[in-house]
Amino acid sequence: MSTLPRISPERAKRHYQTQLMAGMGIYVVAILTCAHYLKSTSPGPLKVTLAVLPTLPVIWIMWSLVVYLKRADELERRVHTEALSIAAGAVALFTLVYGFLEEFAAFPHVAAWWYFVAIDMVWGASCCVLWRRYK
Numbered sequence: 001m002s003t004l005p006r007i008s009p010e011r012a013k014r015h016y017q018t019q020l021m022a023g024m025g026i027y028v029v030a031i032l033t034c035a036h037y038l039k040s041t042s043p044g045p046l047k048v049t050l051a052v053l054p055t056l057p058v059i060w061i062m063w064s065l066v067v068y069l070k071r072a073d074e075l076e077r078r079v080h081t082e083a084l085s086i087a088a089g090a091v092a093l094f095t096l097v098y099g100f101l102e103e104f105a106a107f108p109h110v111a112a113w114w115y116f117v118a119i120d121m122v123w124g125a126s127c128c129v130l131w132r133r134y135k
Contacts, residue, residue, distance in 0.1 A: 009073050016068035023061035030054040076135060087119045094118065108119035 007015070031054040041047045069077050095115055101107040 007071060009071070009076065012068055016064055017072035019064040020061055023057045023064065027054055027061075029094050030057060051065040079127060079130045079134070081124050083130055087122035091115055091118045111118040 002011065034050045034053050038047060038050050041050060065080075069080055072080075098107065102109060
């Protein structure tokens with residue numbers, strides 16, 4: 001049983017977009033601030049805390065997406081679920097192939113956080129393609 005209040009899909013989408021923009025704003029400030037201080041901080045608990053701090057707004061954004069999808073209609077949920085599945089599969093395949101290339105063909109190392117960016121990019125592109133199917 002869902003304890004979320006019933007609101008219109010349009011209002012749920014506006015609410016999510018507001019949380020997304022606020023979260024991204026906080027993320028940008030956090031990443032820039034932490035990156036500045038990480039350059040001058042010696043190794044230790046403070047450096048670890050500063051390195052992880054920018055993930056907090058990302059967690060908030062991800063939670064906002066979950067709440068939004070719970071409030072969304074069936075079509076919206078289906079498109080996002082399918083797009084996320086495509087993104088997860090495509091990026092998993094890419095990381096497998098590129099991992100072998102790194103290991104056995106001396107390709108340059110790619111930092112793991114880029115995979116999160118890749119998932120978001122493929123998810124967005126997949127949503128665009130999938131929505132065309134229903135227009």
